[in-house]
Amino acid sequence: MEKTLHVLGLSGGKDSAALAMYMRDNYPELDMQYYFTDTGKELPEVIDFVNRLEGYVGKIVDPYEEVYSSNREKKDFDYHLRQHKNYLPSPQARWCTIQMKLVPFEKWIQVKMEQEGYTKVISYVGIRADEPAREGFLTNNITSKYLTISMPFRDDGLDRNDIFEILRKADLLGNEEEVISYRKLFVNSLTGEPIDPTDEAKIDLMKNFIETRNADAEKTVESGTLAPQLTPETLLKIVESKDQGKPGYYGWRSRSGCTFCFYQQKIEWLRLKEIYPQAFEEAKAYEKKAEDDRGNGTFYWLGKGTPLSSLESETRKIEIIENHELRVKRFEKKSNRRSNLLREKVIVSDTDSMDEIYDEAEGGGACITCYK
Numbered sequence: 302m303e304k305t306l307h308v309l310g311l312s313g314g315k316d317s318a319a320l321a322m323y324m325r326d327n328y329p330e331l332d333m334q335y336y337f338t339d340t341g342k343e344l345p346e347v348i349d350f351v352n353r354l355e356g357y358v359g360k361i362v363d364p365y366e367e368v369y370s371s372n373r374e375k376k377d378f379d380y381h382l383r384q385h386k387n388y389l390p391s392p393q394a395r396w397c398t399i400q401m402k403l404v405p406f407e408k409w410i411q412v413k414m415e416q417e418g419y420t421k422v423i424s425y426v427g428i429r430a431d432e433p434a435r436e437g438f439l440t441n442n443i444t445s446k447y448l449t450i451s452m453p454f455r456d457d458g459l460d461r462n463d464i465f466e467i468l469r470k471a472d473l474l475g476n477e478e479e480v481i482s483y484r485k486l487f488v489n490s491l492t493g494e495p496i497d498p499t500d501e502a503k504i505d506l507m508k509n510f511i512e513t514r515n516a517d518a519e520k521t522v523e524s525g526t527l528a529p530q531l532t533p534e535t536l537l538k539i540v541e542s543k544d545q546g547k548p549g550y551y552g553w554r555s556r557s558g559c560t561f562c563f564y565q566q567k568i569e570w571l572r573l574k575e576i577y578p579q580a581f582e583e584a585k586a587y588e589k590k591a592e593d594d595r596g597n598g599t600f601y602w603l604g605k606g607t608p609l610s611s612l613e614s615e616t617r618k619i620e621i622i623e624n625h626e627l628r629v630k631r632f633e634k635k636s637n638r639r640s641n642l643l644r645e646k647v648i649v650s651d652t653d654s655m656d657e658i659y660d661e662a663e664g665g666g667a668c669i670t671c672y673k
């Protein structure tokens with residue numbers, strides 16, 4: 302007799318999170334197994350978001366924990382990096398996704414099939430109706446024999462705006478102090494009437510938060526916390542993103558996944574440096590290891606011959622920021638030309654449209670396992 306295992310992988314990104322909520326609300330009859338494979342190198346905001354999501358959809362398992370419960374620490378990124386002789390993963394050699402996500406996933410599935418009698422597996426992925434058909438899956442031969450892919454958003458006709466609406470309604474981050482205070486700006490405290498706060502008022506609020514945080518400087522430099530040099534403008538983007546139900550990192554970064562993911566754009570590396578300087582330094586330290594082992598010809602996170610230290614010069618930083626702003630403007634213009642008929646002004650969020658801004662189909666080949 303056929304017995305189907307339904308699985309839905311969470312990346313920490315918005316689409317898979319929205320899909321999990323959508324499936325729970327619209328297909329409650331499916332015994333869905335939610336999973337999230339923590340690489341150990343995720344942003345703290347990703348972990349926080351996944352934990353909150355668990356409160357909404359129910360148990361989320363980590364296949365890595367399930368199959369390597371006795372030697373988890375021995376199979377982390379550093380372990381695999383040693384196995385790969387300090388050769389950093391890259392789009393051409395994406396051993397990180399295979400070893401840290403797909404192998405544990407497959408082992409987990411196999412154990413479940415053997416022990417619980419499943420005969421086939423359906424994996425649900427968050428490809429939307431407004432996206433092109435994608436090949437961005439990495440599965441190896443074993444699972445592809447019994448694994449099929451289902452795309453409920455595509456089948457049910459949900460696009461990007463529908464996904465934002467699902468996140469906004471769920472409002473997983475709405476109880477955060479910064480979000481609560483930010484929302485108060487939009488209400489007249491005396492009359493209760495809605496108001497439109499000035500940009501200055503928003504920035505002032507962020508300044509207050511930063512000052513309070515920095516007053517306890519000891520705490521703020523601990524690993525995993527936001528940096529003390531964070532600007533009010535950046536914090537505002539983070540809070541605005543949370544206000545819309547998205548994880549805070551969408552205020553400055555277009556993807557979930559590892560802090561050092563090589564699929565991020567240079568502008569995102571610069572922002573990582575500002576917001577999580579310790580993660581940027583860690584990424585540099587991995588490059589140093591690779592360099593010590595290989596010398597000339599090292600592949601860095603940004604590719605051959607381009608170490609992260611090349612982003613640290615003030616001139617280069619300005620160049621990257623200016624180039625990014627130019628691309629955003631160009632993209633905004635194009636989007637507005639397209640929507641002219643609707644007479645709506647399109648306001649582009651660079652993190653929602655990073656791939657389009659950089660003309661990269663399918664995230665430059667990034668596997669949806671990591672960021673969808």
Ligand code: SF4
Nearest residue numbers: 397398558559562671
């Ligand atoms: S997020 Fe990036 S670095 Fe991490 S496993 Fe995925 S592709 Fe590799």
